[in-house]
Amino acid sequence: MKKYAKFISLVLAVMMFAGVFAGCGGDGNTTSGEPNTTSTEPIPTDFTTITEGVLTMSTNAEFPPYEMTDDNGDYIGIDVEVAKAIADKLGLTLQINDMGFDAAITACQNGASDIVMAGLTVNADREAIINFSNTYAKGVQVVIVTEDSPIASIDDLEGKKIGTQMGTTGYIYCSDTPENGGYGEENVTGYDSGITAVQALINGQVDAVVIDNEPAKVFVQENPGLKILDTEFTNEDYAIGVNKSNTALLDAINAALAELMNDGTFQSIVDKYITAE
Ligand code: GLN
Secondary structure (H helix, E strand, O other): OHHHHHHHHHHHHHHHHHHHHHHHHOOOOOOOOOOOOOOOOOOOOOOOOOEOOEEEEEEOOOEOOOEEEOOOOOEEOHHHHHHHHHHHHOOOEEEEEEOOHHHHHHHHHHOOOOEEOOOOEOOHHHHOOEEEOOOOEEEEEEEEEEOOOOOOOHHHHOOOOEEEEOOOHHHHHHHOOHHHOOOOHHHEEEEOOHHHHHHHHHOOOOOEEEEEHHHHHHHHHHOOOEEEOOOOOEEEEEOOEEEOOOHHHHHHHHHHHHHHHHOOHHHHHHHHHOOOO
8 A cells, every 4th residue: 555655656746747847848938927929949959069069150250249359369249158158058168260251151161160150141142051040130231431531421432442341241242233232343342351441441542441330330439530421231130150951050059049039148248248329
């Protein structure tokens, strides 16, 4: 009889335990009473990475406030912290490989890195070679000129010398033909980094720089005598690039990203680096 009672309580315990897990496994919101608009799937664990236990990210750490180095040479920025938070959720250690912007995309394409985070805009050409996560930020291409510049709008850029960062969407749009809304390849110089393009503007080698708005703000703040035109060039979405063959990792990253968005972690990282206007 005693034995039987023990068995019953064991069965009950197992059932309760399973019940707790069933409660956790679903959308995680079942008891909150909140409208379930932001439910997330549990993070899948069936992914692999190129090095076990490590999330290898390629980037170009010259794109403040998304990725840059601090005075100690440590990588900081929104992408860096978000990548770290995702790695934590996936039980991985983050490894950052810093290289040129184009090279960072190629590394992900070739499987030298698992992911690329670089304030990376989603576009069709890139979608052909890497997968993109859900988007996590908006980017705007803006125009930097010197304070005394006669250039007042993007129409005034016609026939002017334009500096961009090589391989970026700013370069891609500007170097397109005028029929397609560009200014012609001959008028556009691609520099190794955004700050080199800005340096060329300061030195008078180009008349304007077309670049993403957040780094533009940082560069203008750090270099007196420059301003950002009021007119916007294009609106874009940033996402995490993931190696095409690794769809299991893509799913896990999307699930982790959704959790970071829902629990406020993502916004608190952004707020550290971007002051609301
Ligand atoms: N958002 C731009 C692009 O994806 C620039 C990114 C960068 O320079 N890091 O092309």
